[in-house]
Amino acid sequence: MLNYRPAANEPAATVRTSQGDYRVMVSRGAIENIGPEMRQAGITGRAFLIADYSMFPLLVRRAHEALERGGYETHALILELGEAAKSIETATRIYEWLGEQRAERIDCLVGMGGGVTTDLVGFVAGTWLRGVPVVHVPTSLAAMVDASIGGKAAVNLPIGKNLVGSFKQPRLVVHDINFLDTLPRRELAAGWAEAIKKALILDDDLLEVFEANAEDLAALSGDLVEPVIRRSVEIKAEIVSADEFETGNERVLLNYGHTIGHAIEAVTEYGTYLHGEAVSIGMMVAAGISHRMGLISEELVDRQRALLKRFELPVTLSGIDADTLIQATTSDKKSRGGKIRWVLLRGPGRSATSREVSTKIVRAALADVLVD
Amino acid sequence: MLNYRPAANEPAATVRTSQGDYRVMVSRGAIENIGPEMRQAGITGRAFLIADYSMFPLLVRRAHEALERGGYETHALILELGEAAKSIETATRIYEWLGEQRAERIDCLVGMGGGVTTDLVGFVAGTWLRGVPVVHVPTSLAAMVDASIGGKAAVNLPIGKNLVGSFKQPRLVVHDINFLDTLPRRELAAGWAEAIKKALILDDDLLEVFEANAEDLAALSGDLVEPVIRRSVEIKAEIVSADEFETGNERVLLNYGHTIGHAIEAVTEYGTYLHGEAVSIGMMVAAGISHRMGLISEELVDRQRALLKRFELPVTLSGIDADTLIQATTSDKKSRGGKIRWVLLRGPGRSATSREVSTKIVRAALADVLVD
Numbered sequence: 177m178l179n180y181r182p183a184a185n186e187p188a189a190t191v192r193t194s195q196g197d198y199r200v201m202v203s204r205g206a207i208e209n210i211g212p213e214m215r216q217a218g219i220t221g222r223a224f225l226i227a228d229y230s231m232f233p234l235l236v237r238r239a240h241e242a243l244e245r246g247g248y249e250t251h252a253l254i255l256e257l258g259e260a261a262k263s264i265e266t267a268t269r270i271y272e273w274l275g276e277q278r279a280e281r282i283d284c285l286v287g288m289g290g291g292v293t294t295d296l297v298g299f300v301a302g303t304w305l306r307g308v309p310v311v312h313v314p315t316s317l318a319a320m321v322d323a324s325i326g327g328k329a330a331v332n333l334p335i336g337k338n339l340v341g342s343f344k345q346p347r348l349v350v351h352d353i354n355f356l357d358t359l360p361r362r363e364l365a366a367g368w369a370e371a372i373k374k375a376l377i378l379d380d381d382l383l384e385v386f387e388a389n390a391e392d393l394a395a396l397s398g399d400l401v402e403p404v405i406r407r408s409v410e411i412k413a414e415i416v417s418a419d420e421f422e423t424g425n426e427r428v429l430l431n432y433g434h435t436i437g438h439a440i441e442a443v444t445e446y447g448t449y450l451h452g453e454a455v456s457i458g459m460m461v462a463a464g465i466s467h468r469m470g471l472i473s474e475e476l477v478d479r480q481r482a483l484l485k486r487f488e489l490p491v492t493l494s495g496i497d498a499d500t501l502i503q504a505t506t507s508d509k510k511s512r513g514g515k516i517r518w519v520l521l522r523g524p525g526r527s528a529t530s531r532e533v534s535t536k537i538v539r540a541a542l543a544d545v546l547v548d
Numbered sequence: 549m550l551n552y553r554p555a556a557n558e559p560a561a562t563v564r565t566s567q568g569d570y571r572v573m574v575s576r577g578a579i580e581n582i583g584p585e586m587r588q589a590g591i592t593g594r595a596f597l598i599a600d601y602s603m604f605p606l607l608v609r610r611a612h613e614a615l616e617r618g619g620y621e622t623h624a625l626i627l628e629l630g631e632a633a634k635s636i637e638t639a640t641r642i643y644e645w646l647g648e649q650r651a652e653r654i655d656c657l658v659g660m661g662g663g664v665t666t667d668l669v670g671f672v673a674g675t676w677l678r679g680v681p682v683v684h685v686p687t688s689l690a691a692m693v694d695a696s697i698g699g700k701a702a703v704n705l706p707i708g709k710n711l712v713g714s715f716k717q718p719r720l721v722v723h724d725i726n727f728l729d730t731l732p733r734r735e736l737a738a739g740w741a742e743a744i745k746k747a748l749i750l751d752d753d754l755l756e757v758f759e760a761n762a763e764d765l766a767a768l769s770g771d772l773v774e775p776v777i778r779r780s781v782e783i784k785a786e787i788v789s790a791d792e793f794e795t796g797n798e799r800v801l802l803n804y805g806h807t808i809g810h811a812i813e814a815v816t817e818y819g820t821y822l823h824g825e826a827v828s829i830g831m832m833v834a835a836g837i838s839h840r841m842g843l844i845s846e847e848l849v850d851r852q853r854a855l856l857k858r859f860e861l862p863v864t865l866s867g868i869d870a871d872t873l874i875q876a877t878t879s880d881k882k883s884r885g886g887k888i889r890w891v892l893l894r895g896p897g898r899s900a901t902s903r904e905v906s907t908k909i910v911r912a913a914l915a916d917v918l919v920d
Contacts, residue, residue, distance in 0.1 A: 194566055268636060268705070275707040303675070306702065306713045307793075330678065333640070335647040341678045342714055421679075 185209065188351070188406040189413030191325060193420050195345040200325060200413060202406050207239050207313065207352040211246010214284070217347045219309050221282035223248040226270060226297050228257040228289030231315055232358055239288055239313060248284075251277055259446055262292045262332050264340065270300045284309040284347070290316035291323035291451070295341070298329030302344030309347045315355040317367025318452055321374070321408040324349050326416040326427075337442075343421060351409070353402055365394060365487045366452025371408040372487070373459060376480060377432045378415075380525030382407055387479075390486035429527050432519040433459030436542075439504035443496055456489035457545060464541030465533055466520040476524060491545070498542045502535065557581065560723070560778040561785030563697060565792050567717040572697060572785060574778050579611050579685065579724040583618010586656070589719045591681050593654035595620040598642060598669050600629040600661030603687055604730055611660055611685060620656075623649055631818055634664045634704050636712065642672045656681040656719070662688035663695035663823070667713070670701030674716030681719045687727040689739025690824055693746070693780040696721050698788040698799075709814075715793060723781070725774055737766060737859045738824025743780040744859070745831060748852060749804045750787075752897030754779055759851075762858035801899050804891040805831030808914075811876035815868055828861035829917060836913030837905055838892040848896060863917070870914045874907065 187199035201213060214223075223243045227236045236254065243250040253273050255266065285308060287297025294312050301310030314324040330341025356364065368386075375382035385404060392398035412430070419426035437458030440449060449457075463477045481491050505516055515531045522528050559571035573585060586595075595615045599608045608626065615622040625645050627638065657680060659669025666684050673682030686696040702713025728736065740758075747754035757776060764770035784802070791798035809830030812821060821829075835849045853863050877888055887903045894900050 264636060264640060271705055271712055272707060275705060275711060303712045303714055305711060306700065306715055328678065333643055333647065335644060339647060339677060340643055340675045342675055343678055 188409040189325075191345070191413045192417040193327065193345045195327070195343075196347070198345060198347050198349065200349040200351065200409050202320075202351040202353065202402065202409055204353045204402070206350050207235075207242050207354075210239065210242045210286075210311070210313070210348075210350050211248060213348055213350065214243075214246060214248065214311060217309075217311075219248075219284045219311070219347060221280060221284055223250040223284050223286050223311075224274060224277065224279055225250055225252040225286045225288060226293070226300075227252065227254050227287075228293050228315070229254050230256070230258070231289060235315065235355060235358075236288065239286070243286065257289050257293045257296065259292055259332075262296050262330075264331055264333070266296060267300050267303075267331055270297075271304060274300075274304055279304065279308065281305050281308055284311060286311045286313060288313040288315060289319070290314065291319045294319050294323040295328070295330050295338070298327065298344045298346070299331055299341055302329050302342040307344070310344065311348045311350065312346045313350045313352070315352075316359060317356055317364055317405075318370055318450075319367075320351045320356075320405060321367060322370040322412065322430075324351070325409060325412045327420070337438075337446075345420075351405065353405065356396055356401075361394070362488075363450065364396060365489050366450035366456075368393060368487050369452035369456045369459075369484070369489050371404065372483060373430070373432050373455060374408050374411045375525065376459065376521060377429050377519070377527035378411055378525055379407070380523075382411075383483075383524055387483055390483060394487050425529065428517060428529055429519055431517075432521075432527060433457075433462050435505050435516060435518060436461040436501065439501045440493065440496070442504045443500055449490070453490050456484050456491060457493050459484070460491050460545050461538075461541045462519060463521055464544050465518060465537055466522070468537045468540055469520065469530075469533070471528075472521050472523060476521065479524070480521075492547045493545055494547045496546065498539055498546060501542060502538060560781040561697075563717070563785045564789040565699065565717045567699070567715075568719070570717060570719050570721065572721040572723065572781050574692075574723040574725065574774065574781055576725045576774070578722050579607075579614050579727075582611065582614045582658075582683070582685070582720075582722050583620060585720055585722065586615075586618060586620065586683060589681075589683075591620075591656045591683070591719060593652060593656055593681075595622040595656050595658050596646060596649065596651055597622055597624040597658045597660060598665070598672075599624065599626050599659075600665050600687070601626050602628070602630070603661060607687065607727060607730075608660065611658070615658065629661050629665045629668065631664055631704075634668050634702075636703055636705070638668060639672050639675075639703055642669075643676060646672075646676055651676065651680065653677050653680055656683060658683045658685060660685040660687060661691070662686065663691045666691050666695040667700070667702050667710070670699065670716045670718070671703055671713055674701050674714040679716070682716065683720045683722065684718045685722045685724070687724075688731060689728055689736055689777075690742055690822075691739075692723045692728075692777060693739060694742040694784065694802075696723070697781060697784045699792070709810075709818075723777065725777065728768055728773075733766070733860075735822065736768060737861050738822035740765060740859050741824035741828045741831075741856070741861050743776065744855060745802070745804050745827060746780050746783045747897065748831065748893060749801050749891070749899035750783055750897055751779070752895075754783075755855075755896055759855055762855060766859050797901065800889060800901055801891055803889075804893075804899060805829075805834050807877050807888060807890060808833040808873065811873045812865065812868070814876045815872055821862070825862050828856050828863060829865050831856070832863045832917050833910075833913045834891060835893055836916050837890060837909055838894070840909050840912055841892065841902075841905070843900075844893045844895060848893065851896070852893075864919045865917055866919045868918065870911055870918060873914060874910060
């Protein structure tokens with residue numbers, strides 16, 4: 177069922193977009209081959225490596241050396257790239273560095289770090305000289321299975337997250353599974369939340385793999401880590417290829433758990449929950465709504481809860497009241513004309529959207545998740 | 549030869565791009581019909597009108613009323629939009645306003661002003677919520693025949709112009725010729741320079757129209773103003789449709805006169821010459837190079853000079869030495885791998901590019917234009 181031992185030089189997926197097709201390479205040690213992959217992607221200029229300061233210097237050096245070995249003159253900029261740095265100010269700092277280095281249109285940015293890095297470096301690459309190539313080297317699990325694929329690039333404003341951005345597809349994405357070995361377990365779990373989400377909305381088989389191997393995957397042990405990541409990547413790639421700009425009915429499904437997830441993050445000022453944790457709670461609310469609307473059985477809600485708990489992901493929320501959360505959902509930028517488009521389950525591995533969810537049902541589903 | 553009296557609701561051109569096709573409406577009073585045109589372009593949300601403070605309030609009010617009459621709830625922001633305002637800071641100010649108004653993805657920005665407005669509002673529209681529709685209402689001749697068509701959007705950094713931007717195609721462009729009546733003659737001439745450039749590189753017939761009607765056009769009198777603008781728009785639309793991202797051999801031709809033009813602007817710190825004036829001098833240098841490389845006769849150089857002079861455009865340059873200019877050309881962002889791609893004439897209405905222009909020839913052509 178899962179593509180178990182693919183050749184290392186076989187991409188997990190090829191993403192097809194209006195800005196060109198690109199490969200997502202997934203393997204232990206994938207970074208070593210970044211040079212030839214970039215060559216194959218048609219990148220000819222210099223490489224400007226922008227890396228998150230919080231990463232182990234050894235990993236950055238490994239990437240730097242692999243780029244040089246691949247024949248790319250490489251310049252590196254190490255920055256603090258936490259959520260607070262996902263700003264126009266940080267983008268401007270990178271622009272200034274690129275200006276000093278006289279980075280040209282044929283040159284390439286290589287972003288190395290978590291989702292903030294992917295989003296920020298993607299945004300800079302989309303806007304520097306009206307667009308230069310970008311390669312993503314995600315180092316967190318969340319960035320691997322989600323942020324690095326699909327071209328959503330953005331920075332935050334003081335008034336809201338991801339308000340300024342663009343669609344900037346990378347030329348290549350390189351997932352080196354070895355990078356995950358250094359991640360804290362909590363951050364890993366938050367990454368798995370995004371992969372579990374994909375299984376819940378679209379892939380019954382993957383859901384069963386998660387259920388059969390939860391503890392191993394959570395601990396990053398066993399033989400299934402790579403194939404599960406590859407399958408998650410493949411799902412994301414299929415969705416993006418079908419609905420690049422989220423104008424259709426496919427890409428929006430990836431927002432399962434995100435309406436309440438974003439609201440939780442906003443209300444807690446992004447200081448309490450990792451994104452994947454907020455999404456985990458949000459998925460519980462969305463599943464509850466789905467059940468109360470008669471779309472799924474209570475058993476599936478319980479199955480989802482049990483799985484998330486085995487990954488030590490939160491499934492309840494305390495200290496926040498329903499009104500505050502509901503208020504926060506209405507400022508989500510995906511609400512068109514004021515009406516929220518909820519992503520709901522219709523079964524294991526099946527989902528759909530609805531704009532017709534009553535506040536009463538939302539409150540009832542929230543009540544199941546809110547605890548004192 | 550020129551499309552003389554077209555129906556007012558007939559577009560001057562339809563631009564075909566990867567982001568969609570759009571019409572460029574050109575007529576006296578075109579603004580009155582902006583509502584139905586936006587409706588036809590599929591715009592359904594609110595209108596956020598961003599206008600240059602330096603415009604006559606009456607014109608802004610006319611646009612505002614036309615939008616409201618067309619059924620669009622309209623909010624207006626009036627800003628100083630001179631070259632110094634073409635910055636990330638101004639973009640951020642607009643983002644904050646859009647945030648306060650809760651502008652959503654279905655809403656539309658309407659930019660009203662000169663080239664700075666077009667570039668800046670286009671950039672904001674390309675990045676707000678990863679892209680919202682934009683309509684350009686250029687009020688300067690330069691913006692009409694050039695900046696408003698083709699989707700080049702950008703802001704400046706302290707280290708250089710247009711370094712940060714994107715390709716953001718508008719949904720509609722509305723040229724109301726009446727707006728030109730309030731422009732100073734010098735600014736009009738600078739606008740004509742961009743139209744004359746198009747004739748020189750691509751349209752022998754249009755060149756002859758300019759030569760037969762220079763004084764009338766410069767004074768905005770006679771019957772040919774509208775058809776000449778329409779034809780200039782059509783040329784620009786054809787080029788953009790053929791080579792949207794300037795990766796081919798078409799769009800680069802529009803840079804005729806711009807290598808030296810940009811250098812002049814940079815060296816004089818954008819305070820001495822209007823863009824079209826710098827391009828006029830730059831075209832004289834490019835024509836001189838073309839002649840010295842044996843591509844055109846000296847007579848065509850003289851023809852070009854005579855035409856530009858009839859529009860009171862500068863054709864010589866004083867107070868700057870050749871070394872300073874040559875140095876400044878190498879920082880142009882269009883130089884790929886360090887080699888400048890010159891746009892040269894091959895005859896009246898014919899042009900080509902070359903990367904093989906010796907510094908010796910550049911110096912000789914500059915010497916003809918530099919005066920004490």
